[in-house]
Amino acid sequence: MGRAPCCAKEGLRKGPWSSLEDSLLTNYINQHGEGHWRSLPLNAGLLRCGKSCRLRWVNYLRPGIKRGNFCEDEDDLIVRLHSLLGNRWSLIAGRLPGRTDNEIKNYWNTHLVKKLKNAGIDPKPLKNFPRRKKTHKEGKKCKSQNSKGQSVQVEKIKVFAPKPIRISCVNSRDNSFENDTLSTSTCSSNSNFEEVDAGKEKENEVNFLARDLDFGELLKGDEFCDEFLMGESCNFSKCLFSLDDNMVEKVYQEYLLLLS
Template sequence: MGRSPCCTKVGLQRGPWSSKEDTLLTNYIQEHGEGQWRSLPSKAGLLRCGKSCRLRWMNYLRPGIKRGNITPDEEDLITRLHSLLGNRWSLIAGRLPGRTDNEIKNHWNTHLLKKLKNSGIEPKIHKPSTKCLKEDTKNAGIETKKHKRSTKCPKEKSQSTEPETGITRRRTKKEKKDDVNAKNTEGSDTKTLHIPKPIRVSSAFSRSNSLDSLLSAASPGDDRFDIKMDSLLLPLFRA
């Protein structure tokens, strides 16, 4: 489908938000409500794109947002939900009042991932890490967009595309991760499996963030139900 850029980037402010911008956005939304993100910036007097405004509101300015101090209970819940849902951060966030998908995603990537690895658990499948589990993971229905994007040309980044000069430079985290992945697969005889086109489960039913709505949206016998059950419950049955 035809798709125009979300905004013309010329003349728009980027980077961290100032308190003045926060105030403008908050005031506007309090007066007019959420939505119409595309036209919101000009109406609110902001030099930001609509997406940026939405993100700022959803993650930081919205009333009831908790910041930091994720409790052990919350961590436990995140871990369990991740074992059920995979990287569906918005669904996971929906079960944690006051937490945003972005915060949970960050916390997962920076804290929980390490924690699980340190305790010998493969975070992606929530089982003890063993080589033979690789194929189970791929069949478990937990799929990410990364696979879909793998054919795209990588975005040009001045830092990461620097030619070999012999000069030490700071490596991006992606490069580091790629190194680890390369090491892990080195000498591996893991076969490339055909993976069916990933299905975005949340969108297959509704845009609600609610796990309950996801679970109740389809009924047994419905194709969508089978997909949903595979996606959500197979990892548990295999445990």
């Protein structure tokens, strides 16, 4: 099947966004919400393709985006998640509130790979993590396959989905990290985040389908999972466990539930 181009290229602007374009896009989305990217540029009076608008919004204009240096703890988390997930930047970004997949990807390629190589570490993932196969919109039943490959209707499972946390480490190596981003154990103290998190409080409980959850692979007895969560060298895990053992257990149980 052929695929239509995302937009007619003629007459559309490319390259860096001007502040006027940014404000047009921001104002439009503030009024009408995200989505309908294809028709958005026309409605917002932008000479850009929808894809470009979406990217600009998601990676730069969206409220709550944290810009600036990554702290050591974020480095640790990215490295650890990358070793586990590979180049699944959107998944990794999902565990780093305020960071975008694009930013993490760039940071990985420009900083972390170099840093790891200098430290004599091979920055390759420990394992090829399966790519997402399918997702389903919330609020729908959908078809799935059972162990015999038969198509079955699956009720979506409502599970506890913990809000991504920013770890507050007692033994943080970077004081600026604490000063700049941390004061609580659950999220950044950045005011933008607080606003966003408050607005999304209800999203702490979201719907998943077990087979959609890539982290499900973590629980299939792989050694690296244990290493990931319990490794001696893991600053992240130390922080995590020291903060809230129940929460970790909760997440673990959640994954088990999804796989059952």
